[in-house]
Amino acid sequence: MKQILMGNEAIALGLIHAGVDMVSGYPGTPSSEILGNFQKFRDKNKLEAYAQWATNEKVGFEVAYAGAISGKRTCATMKQVGLNVASDALMSASYIGLKGAMLLISCDDPGFYSSQTEQDSRSFAKFARIPVLDPSTPQEAYDMVKLGIEFSHEFESIVMLRPVMRVSHAREICDVDDALHVKANQGNFERNIPRWGAVPPAGRFRQGLEQIDRLEAIKAWNWDHLIKPKTHALKGETILCLTSGTGDGYVREAMSELEIKADILKLDMPYPLPKEKLEALFVNYDKIIVFEESFPCIEEQLSSVKLYGKLTKHVHLIDEFSKDKVLAALAKADVIAPSHAYQSEKYDQELPKRPPNMCPGCPHRDVHYAITKVFKKKKSIYTSDIGCYTLGLNQAAIDTILCMGASISMASGFSISDPDKTVVATIGDSTFMHSGVAPLINAVYQNHKFVLIILDNSTTAMTGRQTTPERTNPNQIDIKRIIEGCGIACHEYVYEQDLTKTVDFMKSLQEAYKTATSPVVAVVREFCVLDKDNALGRLGNVVVEVDEDKCVACDSCITNYKCPPMHYNDAGKMEIDPFLCAGCGSCLDVVCPTDAFVKKEEK
Amino acid sequence: MKYQIVIAGIGGQGAVFLVKVLSIASAITHQKCLGTENHGMSQRGGSVSCYVKIGDFYAPAIDEGQADLLIALEGNEALRNIQYLSKERGVIVMNAPKNFPKVDFETHSIDAFKKAKAKEFPIDALNVYMLGVTLALDAHFPFTCKEIEEAITMMNAKVAEKNITVLHQGINDTKAKK
Ligand code: SF4
Ligand code: SF4
Numbered sequence: 001m002k003q004i005l006m007g008n009e010a011i012a013l014g015l016i017h018a019g020v021d022m023v024s025g026y027p028g029t030p031s032s033e034i035l036g037n038f039q040k041f042r043d044k045n046k047l048e049a050y051a052q053w054a055t056n057e058k059v060g061f062e063v064a065y066a067g068a069i070s071g072k073r074t075c076a077t078m079k080q081v082g083l084n085v086a087s088d089a090l091m092s093a094s095y096i097g098l099k100g101a102m103l104l105i106s107c108d109d110p111g112f113y114s115s116q117t118e119q120d121s122r123s124f125a126k127f128a129r130i131p132v133l134d135p136s137t138p139q140e141a142y143d144m145v146k147l148g149i150e151f152s153h154e155f156e157s158i159v160m161l162r163p164v165m166r167v168s169h170a171r172e173i174c175d176v177d178d179a180l181h182v183k184a185n186q187g188n189f190e191r192n193i194p195r196w197g198a199v200p201p202a203g204r205f206r207q208g209l210e211q212i213d214r215l216e217a218i219k220a221w222n223w224d225h226l227i228k229p230k231t232h233a234l235k236g237e238t239i240l241c242l243t244s245g246t247g248d249g250y251v252r253e254a255m256s257e258l259e260i261k262a263d264i265l266k267l268d269m270p271y272p273l274p275k276e277k278l279e280a281l282f283v284n285y286d287k288i289i290v291f292e293e294s295f296p297c298i299e300e301q302l303s304s305v306k307l308y309g310k311l312t313k314h315v316h317l318i319d320e321f322s323k324d325k326v327l328a329a330l331a332k333a334d335v336i337a338p339s340h341a342y343q344s345e346k347y348d349q350e351l352p353k354r355p356p357n358m359c360p361g362c363p364h365r366d367v368h369y370a371i372t373k374v375f376k377k378k379k380s381i382y383t384s385d386i387g388c389y390t391l392g393l394n395q396a397a398i399d400t401i402l403c404m405g406a407s408i409s410m411a412s413g414f415s416i417s418d419p420d421k422t423v424v425a426t427i428g429d430s431t432f433m434h435s436g437v438a439p440l441i442n443a444v445y446q447n448h449k450f451v452l453i454i455l456d457n458s459t460t461a462m463t464g465r466q467t468t469p470e471r472t473n474p475n476q477i478d479i480k481r482i483i484e485g486c487g488i489a490c491h492e493y494v495y496e497q498d499l500t501k502t503v504d505f506m507k508s509l510q511e512a513y514k515t516a517t518s519p520v521v522a523v524v525r526e527f528c529v530l531d532k533d534n535a536l537g538r539l540g541n542v543v544v545e546v547d548e549d550k551c552v553a554c555d556s557c558i559t560n561y562k563c564p565p566m567h568y569n570d571a572g573k574m575e576i577d578p579f580l581c582a583g584c585g586s587c588l589d590v591v592c593p594t595d596a597f598v599k600k601e602e603k
Numbered sequence: 604m605k606y607q608i609v610i611a612g613i614g615g616q617g618a619v620f621l622v623k624v625l626s627i628a629s630a631i632t633h634q635k636c637l638g639t640e641n642h643g644m645s646q647r648g649g650s651v652s653c654y655v656k657i658g659d660f661y662a663p664a665i666d667e668g669q670a671d672l673l674i675a676l677e678g679n680e681a682l683r684n685i686q687y688l689s690k691e692r693g694v695i696v697m698n699a700p701k702n703f704p705k706v707d708f709e710t711h712s713i714d715a716f717k718k719a720k721a722k723e724f725p726i727d728a729l730n731v732y733m734l735g736v737t738l739a740l741d742a743h744f745p746f747t748c749k750e751i752e753e754a755i756t757m758m759n760a761k762v763a764e765k766n767i768t769v770l771h772q773g774i775n776d777t778k779a780k781k
Contacts, residue, residue: 137663171637171639252661321662323666341668344668347683347685351679351683354650357649359648360648564647579726
């Protein structure tokens with residue numbers, strides 16, 4: 001049956017068709033729609049399956065892994081930086097293996113579209129010594145999910161699927177199974193202490209050896225089933241392009257559009273590679289060029305003086321592929337003359353910049369604004385974390401961002417290293433649950449003094465509003481009680497679209513800080529403006545205008561508050577774009593020193 | 604046939620909706636289609652650009668100098684993406700005010716914001732309105748009005764009627780202007 005599917009939908013459907021009925025993970029762009037779509041398909045087809053967001057990726061991985069060692073078919077989903085969090089568990093699990101099947105999906109983000117790093121999950125597969133499948137389109141992603149699950153079952157190994165953003169968020173007409181034969185598979189954990197509980201060194205040593213044997217078998221399988229059948233299509237040109245994932249599409253298109261002669265061999269499982277067999281192919285070619293995103297995973301496994309790639313600096317080292325980059329690599333390797341077939345001039349006049357910014361009407365903006373207003377920049381350090389509030393960078397309201405949870409632990413560090421400044425940490429509710437609790441315990445335990453503000457909008461907003469623990473179980477999991485569980489007071493503020501009140505709340509925290517001997521912790525109860533249920537009745541309805549006579553173009557609103565509708569008009573005065581303004585009215589009283597913002601009418 | 608479309612706009616304007624409609628239209632007309640969307644960090648108000656490649660393609664992104672059509676839901680976003688247009692074939696359909704800078708491509712513009720301000724159509728249907736404008740203008744556009752209507756209905760039957768009305772409003776406004 002043909003269906004139009006986005007990559008992540010294709011993956012979700014593939015999971016269902018592969019008989020997976022246990023999915024756990026943590027949201028992260030570009031992976032987030034996999035679990036959500038799995039839930040949708042499950043409900044539509046009335047299947048019995050577990051699919052829930054975990055508090056973080058390590059937890060998600062471990063839940064799915066336990067399912068797999070009980071014989072079930074399971075899956076864990078995350079993005080590449082999430083895999084860093086889950087890597088502790090992955091390293092051990094890859095030694096031990098499993099009994100049912102488990103697909104680990106880690107979505108990469110070449111080009112840094114929504115990530116702090118460009119790391120390549122295939123390198124992690126190599127590090128953990130597990131096979132990895134690298135799809136290049138939604139259709140392939142669907143097929144590889146099914147292949148991966150079968151393969152995982154056969155080899156008792158976790159299998160990684162690593163789609164990149166251009167696969168996860170691509171949309172294609174896919175050929176998928178018609179019938180649905182899925183029934184819940186029953187888990188049955190069988191006690192086997194030497195295997196599941198092996199402790200160092202003897203037990204693990206043996207498992208390590210077994211893992212190496214397994215890898216050799218997988219290499220042979222990779223050659224027999226995935227690579228060798230493709231070698232029949234090689235035409236005996238003088239150049240061989242080794243490709244993987246999306247790199248393949250760019251190479252194929254450029255070659256056919258510009259009529260460049262070369263053989264292309266796509267490696268569906270870029271690790272582990274049958275090195276000797278592949279290298280034996282090289283004798284027939286003058287040059288072998290490797291096109292892969294993002295790190296030189298294939299290239300590092302092969303050796304030949306004929307090999308060109310990232311390690312030899314013939315292929316670009318960072319950023320996603322494009323056909324222009326394919327041509328540049330071919331030119332550098334002296335295969336073609338330099339070509340600019342895929343280059344064109346940009347518009348050369350200045351255009352209004354639209355860096356990622358918080359939505360108009362978002363409560364986070366007010367909180368950041370109030371923090372910088374009360375805890376002055378010169379006397380403070382602002383640590384923050386990963387989520388929509390990270391965009392407070394635009395307001396210069398954030399000094400550091402490292403990784404999930406680091407706002408709190410780094411606040412501890414700064415409170416020791418630079419004690420004359422007030423450290424103000426901000427973190428969202430989902431991130432706090434993900435990895436903020438442990439550093440808070442550490443801060444209380446060691447009496448680190450800083451201000452911590454938890455921005456609780458009860459959703460994982462940045463990745464598309466996935467549910468969070470306290471949203472699902474509001475009467476049990478409560479941030480305030482977690483803080484109180486640490487034996488300290490929780491300052492609570494229910495957000496209103498009135499900046500004066502938010503500023504006053506910050507002043508109260510500043511007072512509390514003066515006499516504090518441990519962290520001053522607050523929770524601000526917010527909402528996300530895109531969150532229909534929670535924002536209902538809390539959104540504004542005023543039409544705001546700028547009084548041109550009062551506006552002195554001092555930049556103060558645009559630099560410190562930075563709401564997207566604010567821009568200068570031809571007369572050099574501030575103006576509000578009515579199509580972007582959410583009508584919240586927050587900017588009315590505080591942000592303008594000359595009170596130029598005025599309310600025109602109720603919407 | 605090979606036809607490549609860049610859709611540019613601001614977060615919240617519904618560029619992604621258009622990608623979906625165009626890929627459904629491709630399926631209806633039995634053509635291969637590869638689309639990608641750029642979402643994640645871009646919240647409301649940020650730059651958004653999406654690609655739709657109809658025909659025999661393998662790479663998800665559109666390269667510079669290759670697109671046949673640029674649909675821009677906002678004028679400056681058209682300029683920001685102009686390098687994707689083909690020098691020979693490139694056509695721009697954009698929502699921009701009258702006094703907008705001239706560029707070296709066949710350009711069709713309409714001040715849809717002004718019409719929305721005058722409450723001629725609801726602003727949240729700007730995307731569909733611009734699709735109507737495109738249908739009325741671009742002779743090479745690979746779909747007919749009927750096929751687009753069918754795609755809109757398949758997308759979401761509940762709001763299809765409203766959307767199709769706005770689609771025709773876009774078509775009619777453009778024809779009236781001509
Ligand atoms: S998505 Fe929600 S939380 Fe994120 S910036 Fe927009 S309103 Fe704020
Ligand atoms: S009322 Fe002011 S603060 Fe609120 S969205 Fe409009 S411009 Fe932004």
